[in-house]
Amino acid sequence: MTSITVMGDFYLSQILGKPIFDIHGKTVGYVRDLVTLWNGHSPQVTGIKFNKESKLLIPSERIEKWDAKGMYLNCEFSPSITVLLQDHEIYISKWLLDKQIIDLKGSRLVRVNDITLSWVSRGSEKLILLVAVDIGFRGLMRRMGLEFLVRKIENRFLGWQYINPLEDRNSSLYLNREKKQLSQLHPADIADILEELDYHKRADLMGRLSSDQAVEALREMELDTQVELINQMDAHRASDILEEMPPDDAADILAELPEEKSRGLLGLMEADEAQDVKELMEYREDTAGSLMTTEFVELPVSITADEAILRLREFARTAETIYYLFVTDEHSILKGVLSLRELLLADPSTCLGDFMNAHVVSVHDYEHPATVAERINKYGLLALPVVDERQRMLGIITVDDVLEELMSERERSSLFSLFKVRRHSERRV
Amino acid sequence: MEAIKGLKSRVLLILSVMGPGIITAFADNDAGGIATYASAGAKYGYKMMFIMLVSTVCLAIAQEISARTGAVTGRGLSDLIREQYGVKWTFFAMAVLLVANLGTTASEFSGIATSFEILGISKYISVPIGAFIVWWLVLKTDYEKVEKVFLLLCITFFSYIISGFIVHPSWGEVFHQSLTPSFSGEPDFILMAVGVIGTTITPWGQFYVQASVVDKGITAKEFSITRWDVLIGSFFTGLIAFFIIVATAATLYKNHISIETAKDAAISLQPLAGNYASLLFAGGLLGASVLAAFILPLSSAYAVCEAFGFERGISKSYKEAPVFYGLYSALIFLGSTLVLWPDLSLYHVMLISQVVNGILLPPILIFMVLIASNGNLMGNFTNSKSYNLIAWLFTVILIVLTVFLLLSSLFPDSIQRLLGS
Structure with missing residues (x-):
């Protein structure tokens, strides 16, 4: 491995638009854009676009040097030296400069103000590498020719490893490295990024997320955005994602969609899941029923503690909480409640009915959310069971569901809110 | 049953998409708008009507272009300018936007000052308090609710429509003059013409309608409804402007009363409200001014931050979005301080700011039309040739008028001779 010597750094903004001279000093064109290889290694500049109208490129080996006046070639210019864009090559001005990219280090959306390039030599070879993008205020001022005013401000660079371009690219160009990095972002950050993107890029990015990630990110969003996203998504993918979501969240989204669309999506979902969601959708907005989820741990009163632990393993994946275990009879009538601790500490052969707490605090599905909050608060609960008139268990409401309902926090408000048909926002934190 | 359900979901869809165009239209008839239309009617009778009607048609076109661009690209105008034309442009x-909006913000505070002066309260009290309240409401509370109250106050301006009928203008003359182009090389006339255009179509209105379409999540699919929204909105702007001119022309112009202060403009409501005319006028003016005093600084700060990639939006805290709130506060501070200048005619601030808007409009129009004609961005929704022709024609006319305005204030005689008037 030959060592790399850096001969100089410069900014894309300093070179764009400068004239290109051939060996005789004749102007052959202007620097319109640079092309780099985007394949997961240090992006190397491979060519220069020199004419607005033409797709031809001058390969980077032909560059002798450049200075403030322009770029000098080491040969005579003729069309025969030009090349065309290859696979895995991208235009950096067109794709990066002034565009929004995902800053994988800061997990947010940023705008590229400038691009730093490095002129290095490796043995006899001279290379131009794309080192970083400039996302700071100083880069902005540099573009306007006012950098001298802000010399005291530090440059803010973001190494090429940490950027994820969002412009439409051939999917083959989408690197595994980028996919992996994307998968390491926190769903809440992905949600924020998605909310800021326009709907085309949103759909692109959604398409690149795994189903799990998409569901998690979606759960972090405002209901408005959830509805928008599901509405714009391909129906099959949308129904897959809705299936994976907790039924109460799915019901909230489907209730906001146009009737036809929502019926279509329910039709595509698995029958069981669809049934749960449909039932939840029946509840009015200001009832306990509208807040509950149907994914809770339900254990028959007649089984032993040992059997119960085995069953718990099956439930644990999907249930909203596993700390409260609800004991019911064969008609699903709520008989008692256990905490996870009580179950673990109980003698393995005792029947649940013998050690459960038979006095369960519950709420009826038609009651007001305020009642739910009151009870959760009064008894210091993490979750409250919801039952019908005959004490049949319908679902549970967890403390975080009801918190959002009642906290008078500053809502995501909008500048452009007038006459907006406001949707009931239910942000899961 | 199915048909009813279909209808219901159709109605819901329409309701969820409607808004941006109509709101922009309402906020468009702000303090500066009322002042300009009233002056135009008082000074030139129905002669300004033709220019107003042509600008309303152009307003519909301009708003349609912006709304369409927003729906198709899902992005705001400043975002697109940045990506397409780089940092310098x-x-x-x-x-341009900030200068125009600073002027307009000052005119909104003049509106606030004027409505309180009608009630006998000095501007040195009403403006600082008004500015503080506007600033504080956005920073500390849920301004969405407050906003609606002021929007309701704006409905007062429908009283101009009633007033316009009560004064019994000779409708034949109104329509005849509305459809007859009239022009004069007099500096005052050109000034008024640019003002009328500048108050009907505003730089901020274009940014606002596009951002609002994007914010609502309207996509190309729903755009056919948004087009109606924009057309209805423009129709209302024109309708109210029409009746303000009719009402003022039939009362003030006929009796040779020129408007020196906004109180004179209220006289045209006397046939309707009698002694309460001033009160009615003050209420409407206050609503329109405060509403726009919220929207203008906010949407300007939003556009600038969008272009340069700063954190923005009123759901962010001051710490998260310092540039956004900094710009917002600066616009309110500067706008209201300008108005406090001693011996300043509040009425002229409202008028002049609209002329400034008119002068600064062409650059924004050029960006808009170029972007909407870009096939890569707009796909099947690219501007058609005939549409572009109208848009360019209008832009050129506006630039020519601006040049005339400059020349006519520098060399008034030669321009008048040139135009043979």
């Missing part, structure tokens, strides 16, 4: 566009 963006800086230019933002400077």
Whole structure:
């Protein structure tokens, strides 16, 4: 491995638009854009676009040097030296400069103000590498020719490893490295990024997320955005994602969609899941029923503690909480409640009915959310069971569901809110 | 049953998409708008009607272009200018927008001052308090609710429509003059013409309608409804402007009363409200001014931050979005301080700011039309040739008028001779 010597750094903004001279000093064109290889290694500049109208490129080996006046070639210019864009090559001005990219280090959306390039030599070879993008205020001022005013401000660079371009690219160009990095972002950050993107890029990015990630990110969003996203998504993918979501969240989204669309999506979902969601959708907005989820741990009163632990393993994946275990009879009538601790500490052969707490605090599905909050608060609960008139268990409401309902926090408000048909926002934190 | 359900979901869809165009239209008839239309009617009778009607048609076109661009690209105008034309052009566009909006913000505070002066309260009290309240409401509370109250106050301006009927203008003359182009090389006339255009179509209105379409999540699919929204909105702007001119022309112009202060403009409501005319006028003016005093600084700060990639939006805290709130506060501070200048005619601030808007409009129009004609961005929704022709024609006319305005204030005689008037 030959060592790399850096001969100089410069900014894309300093070179764009400068004239290109051939060996005789004749102007052959202007620097319109640079092309780099985007394949997961240090992006190397491979060519220069020199004419607005033409797709031809001058390969980077032909560059002798450049200075403030322009770029000098080491040969005579003729069309025969030009090349065309290859696979895995991208235009950096067109794709990066002034565009929004995902800053994988800061997990947010940023705008590229400038691009730093490095002129290095490796043995006899001279290379131009794309080192970083400039996302700071100083880069902005540099573009306007006012950098001298802000010399005291530090440059803010973001190494090429940490950027994820969002412009439409051939999917083959989408690197595994980028996919992996994307998968390491926190769903809440992905949600924020998605909310800021326009709907085309949103759909692109959604398409690149795994189903799990998409569901998690979606759960972090405002209901408005959830509805928008599901509405714009391909129906099959949308129904897959809705299936994976907790039924109460799915019901909230489907209730906001146009009737036809929502019926279509329910039709595509698995029958069981669809049934749960449909039932939840029946509840009015200001009832306990509208807040509950149907994914809770339900254990028959007649089984032993040992059997119960085995069953718990099956439930644990999907249930909203596993700390409260609800004991019911064969008609699903709520008989008692256990905490996870009580179950673990109980003698393995005792029947649940013998050690459960038979006095369960519950709420009826038609009651007001305020009642739910009151009870959760009064008894210091993490979750409250919801039952019908005959004490049949319908679902549970967890403390975080009801918190959002009642906290008078500053809502995501909008500048452009007038006459907006406001949707009931239910942000899961 | 199915049919009813279909209808219901159709109605819901329409309701969820409607808004941006109509709101922009309402906020468009702000303090400066009322002042300009009233002056135009009082000074030139129905002669300004033709220019007003042509600008309303152009307003519909301009708003349609912006709304369509927003729906198709899902992005705001400043975002697109930045991506398509780079930092320098963006800086230019933002400077234009900020200057225009600073002027308009000052005119909104003049409106606030005027409505309180009618009630006998000095501007030195009403403006600082008004500015503080506007600033504080946005920073500390849920301004969405407050906003609706002021919007309701704006409905007062429908009283101009009633007033316009009560004064019994000779409708034949109104329509005849409305459809007859009239022009004069007099500096005052050109000034008024640019003002009328500048108050009907505003730089901020274009940014606002596009951002609002994007914010609502309207996509190309729903755009057919948004087009109606924009057309209905423009119709209302024109309708109210029409009746303000009719009401003022039939009362003030006929009796040779020129408007020196906004109180004179209220006289045209006397046939309707008698002694309460001033009160009615003050209420409407206050609503329109405060509503726009919220929207203008907010949407300007939003556009600038969008272009340069700063955190923005009123759901962010001051710490998260310092540039956004900094710009917002600066616009309110500067706008209201300008108005406090001693011996300043509040009425002239409202008028002049609209002329400034008119002068600064062409650059924004050029960006808009170029972007909407870009097939890569707009796909099947690219501007058609005939549409572009109208848009360019209008832009050129506006530039020519601006040049005339400059020349006519520098060399008044030669321009009048040139135009043979």
